[in-house]
Amino acid sequence: MKYSLVSARQKGRNRFELSFLQVLISPVVAAVLASSLAGCSKPPPPPQALSLYFVSDTRGRLVPCGCFSGQYGGLTRLKTVLDRVDPATSVMVDVGDAIRGVEDYNLMEYRYMLEAYAAMRFDALNLGQREAQLSAEQLRSLAQQSPVTLISANLLDSQTGTPVCAPWKMIQRGSFKIALVGVMDPRVPAENLGRGLALEKIEITLGKLLPELKRKADFVVLIAFTDEATLSRLAQDFYELDIILGGKVSQPAQALEKQNRSLVLYTGNEGRALGILRTRLDARGKLTGVDHEIRLLEDRIPEDDSIRVLAERYRNEVRSAKLSVDDPANLQENMVPGVKTVAAYVGTPACVGCHTGAAKVWQDSGHASAMETLISRKADADPNCIPCHTVGFGSPSGYRREMAGHRLADVGCESCHGPGSLHVEQRQNHQSVTFKFRPLGAGDCQQCHHGEFSRPFDWGHFWPQIQHGNETSNATASARSGGKL
Ligand code: HEC
Ligand code: HEC
Ligand code: HEC
Numbered sequence: 001m002k003y004s005l006v007s008a009r010q011k012g013r014n015r016f017e018l019s020f021l022q023v024l025i026s027p028v029v030a031a032v033l034a035s036s037l038a039g040c041s042k043p044p045p046p047p048q049a050l051s052l053y054f055v056s057d058t059r060g061r062l063v064p065c066g067c068f069s070g071q072y073g074g075l076t077r078l079k080t081v082l083d084r085v086d087p088a089t090s091v092m093v094d095v096g097d098a099i100r101g102v103e104d105y106n107l108m109e110y111r112y113m114l115e116a117y118a119a120m121r122f123d124a125l126n127l128g129q130r131e132a133q134l135s136a137e138q139l140r141s142l143a144q145q146s147p148v149t150l151i152s153a154n155l156l157d158s159q160t161g162t163p164v165c166a167p168w169k170m171i172q173r174g175s176f177k178i179a180l181v182g183v184m185d186p187r188v189p190a191e192n193l194g195r196g197l198a199l200e201k202i203e204i205t206l207g208k209l210l211p212e213l214k215r216k217a218d219f220v221v222l223i224a225f226t227d228e229a230t231l232s233r234l235a236q237d238f239y240e241l242d243i244i245l246g247g248k249v250s251q252p253a254q255a256l257e258k259q260n261r262s263l264v265l266y267t268g269n270e271g272r273a274l275g276i277l278r279t280r281l282d283a284r285g286k287l288t289g290v291d292h293e294i295r296l297l298e299d300r301i302p303e304d305d306s307i308r309v310l311a312e313r314y315r316n317e318v319r320s321a322k323l324s325v326d327d328p329a330n331l332q333e334n335m336v337p338g339v340k341t342v343a344a345y346v347g348t349p350a351c352v353g354c355h356t357g358a359a360k361v362w363q364d365s366g367h368a369s370a371m372e373t374l375i376s377r378k379a380d381a382d383p384n385c386i387p388c389h390t391v392g393f394g395s396p397s398g399y400r401r402e403m404a405g406h407r408l409a410d411v412g413c414e415s416c417h418g419p420g421s422l423h424v425e426q427r428q429n430h431q432s433v434t435f436k437f438r439p440l441g442a443g444d445c446q447q448c449h450h451g452e453f454s455r456p457f458d459w460g461h462f463w464p465q466i467q468h469g470n471e472t473s474n475a476t477a478s479a480r481s482g483g484k485l
């Protein structure tokens with residue numbers, strides 16, 4: 001588990017509603033906030049509660065993939081948590097990187113995610129660097145059609161210099177107007193920025209925008225897809241910001257920071273950690289009390305059925321759609337440029353006759369039923385799942401979605417050893433053996449066994465379960481008999 005801090009702390013908790021990492025703001029800061037009110041002459045009306053809920057880095061996780069039990073996260077769980085929240089006193093935003101990637105099916109999935117965010121009553125989604133890989137045209141059309149508001153103040157159309165979607169959104173809670181402003185870190189390599197887009201420095205964007213917003217709003221919240229250091233710097237540079245919610249970070253915040261006039265809190269972690277900032281506003285929109293929490297979306301949180309339905313609708317749509325990955329002409333051989341591909345995938349049945357020992361071990365392992373697993377989840381046509389549950393998906397001779405029940409379905413010999421056509425040819429026809437499979441190790445397993453897709457990978461634990469390769473007798477005999485076994 002990558003996020004050991006919280007998983008360790010949450011041990012012993014057995015109800016998901018329990019909050020942990022709940023830290024009251026330091027007494028010093030509270031005193032400062034209180035003293036800033038002291039000059040007030042007429043008695044202020046009772047403070048109004050306002051809670052901000054935010055996630056970041058969700059990267060397509062409508063539902064957890066289910067690769068092992070005990071997975072965290074997914075909009076399915078986020079919905080369950082946010083359903084308990086009173087929208088009249090809360091603000092809900094996504095800091096960025098909600099989309100998984102820029103493939104056609106990623107975009108399809110993102111549309112269902114936008115529906116999910118709307119169902120959760122999100123006020124706005126800020127664009128992150130993954131969204132900025134789409135083209136200006138795609139973003140404009142998404143922003144127009146989206147059931148939830150997309151914002152970004154510094155992602156601009158490179159032709160016109162104007163934002164491709166709303167730069168900010170004004171919302172009302174009680175008597176207060178709250179401006180939500182979205183920005184993202186402009187340090188993006190040119191090749192990772194979508195067609196027709198340009199990024200402006202955050203400081204320049206805010207310098208232009210904030211004086212106006214400060215006049216219109218009682219309260220300004222910056223939603224910033226950028227790293228910890230930049231979040232601090234923005235707080236130092238712009239007194240107009242009341243709250244900064246961040247997202248492009250290595251780990252969720254361990255503490256709430258008070259910098260200049262701003263409260264800074266951030267989260268990330270593949271959408272598995274929900275940031276919560278609870279505040280009270282006095283009559284003039286000043287913060288009078290604050291606490292915060294980073295709540296992990298643990299596996300005990302029930303998954304919301306309506307979001308599961310959206311995920312199913314995505315999988316149905318992707319099943320019948322014609323996608324770019326379906327056409328071998330669009331697939332790049334992962335080879336040295338200019339050098340013709342040497343070997344192609346031939347499928348496990350081509351190996352089992354000679355390597356009977358290895359074949360038996362394989363047949364008894366989960367690898368041999370990896371496609372069955374996807375079928376049981378109705379995910380067998382989802383390109384998000386297929387690469388690790390088949391042979392060579394994404395390479396011209398590898399598995400394609402039209403190949404249901406094909407010899408390249410499941411994790412086969414060549415998923416680990418690589419394409420075997422030359423090996424089979426040379427071994428079968430008694431040619432001189434010039435082709436050699438490369439030696440494998442734990443790193444080859446971890447291409448699939450990593451992160452949320454696997455229990456923590458430990459060679460000493462995993463390899464013995466599928467150990468093979470010493471049973472060479474059959475292959476050797478086969479070689480002697482010219483492959484006619
Ligand atoms: C990065 C590679 C990768 C991707 C992508 C991937 N999986 Fe997996 N999946 C695995 C691995 C590895 C395991 C075995 C994990 C383990 O044993 O701890 C697994 C196991 C599973 C299992 C559990 C099988 C069982 O019976 O124990 C399910 C269900 C599953 N995956 C579904 C999916 C779905 C659905 C998707 C797409 C949303 C997906 N996977 C995408 C690598 C992947
Ligand atoms: C015609 C019989 C035959 C077929 C079919 C065959 N092999 Fe082999 N394979 C051999 C022989 C013979 C060796 C030499 C080592 C030995 O004697 O086991 C070998 C060796 C290997 C090795 C060790 C590394 C190397 O390059 O020598 C791997 C890995 C391997 N085979 C995988 C495969 C895979 C994967 C397939 C299917 C794509 C396959 N084999 C199909 C006969 C065969
Ligand atoms: C191409 C992706 C991929 C690679 C590479 C891969 N695995 Fe897996 N592995 C999977 C998937 C997918 C599953 C789950 C299969 C299922 O049950 O549906 C899995 C399951 C397992 C299991 C669970 C036990 C079982 O039999 O169900 C073990 C053990 C395992 N893998 C070991 C390894 C080892 C060791 C390596 C490296 C030598 C490796 N895997 C490489 C995809 C991969």
Ligand code: HEC
Nearest residue numbers: 351355358359362367411412413416438439440441468469
């Ligand atoms: C999950 C990954 C994985 C799968 C699937 C897999 N192998 Fe292997 N195989 C390995 C690893 C790892 C080794 C040991 C390290 C090495 O020899 O490179 C190995 C070793 C071997 C060897 C001995 C290599 C040598 O140099 O002596 C042969 C032969 C072999 N595998 C054949 C097969 C065949 C045939 C299949 C399919 C029936 C298969 N393997 C499926 C990962 C895999």
